[in-house]
Amino acid sequence: MTRAWISPILLVLCGSAVAAGLTLSGTPGAAAANLLVFVLLAGVNSPLIFPRSVGTLEAQRRSAVDGRPVVFWRPGCTYCVRLRMRLGGSAQQAYWVNIWRDPAGAAAVRAANDGNETVPTVIVTGRPHTNPEPAWVREQLSRSTSSGRSRGQKTS
Known part of the structure; x- marks a missing residue:
């Protein structure tokens, strides 16, 4: 367990x-x-209640391709639950990394937060944001999906 x-x-x-x-x-x-x-x-x-977690390297690789945020979280964190609930269905669009299952994720969070494992930490275009407002994260998700759609339309 x-x-x-x-x-x-x-x-x-x-x-x-x-x-x-x-x-x-x-x-x-x-x-x-x-x-x-x-x-x-x-x-x-x-x-x-959280979307399926992926590893840090996979999340970073996918985010580099489509620009979607990477959310570092851990079970039992009330701020992570708040973010997840306030994002609603759009939470599925982000890449979620459980820092208790992924040592590289925990290290990335410590690097972004002066050695502390403060979550949720959201990485958008390589920049960390600690405990951001859910509305801001939702905005970042909508930007990444709209730019992904426009990128897809240009290649068609």
Whole structure:
């Protein structure tokens, strides 16, 4: 088991314990609601809500070709969850690198943040941006997809 799943598992276990206590005290409705809240929190803190991670070198190679941002993240980071949720469906357009799975990604984040693993760190055209506003990242995504489309039209 990797450390990415520790927080979600603990949330589900705590929710189960509280729900069991509520059930034994005679309030099964409250137990079910409580368990649902803990399961939802576990889901939000799990790696499942993020697009599939790629390696740093692959993300950088792809970004150099199409100009899309590279987002360095880690599970359990509330700022990463905020960015992911606020990007909505457009998050799939960026290249996501889980720094807990990719040592090169962790090194790239430390290099961009004075030795700290501060995430989310977004790389756009080779320049790092630490914890940028989601609206700004969305704008960068729309720029990269529109320029990619125009590049594709020129070659047709």
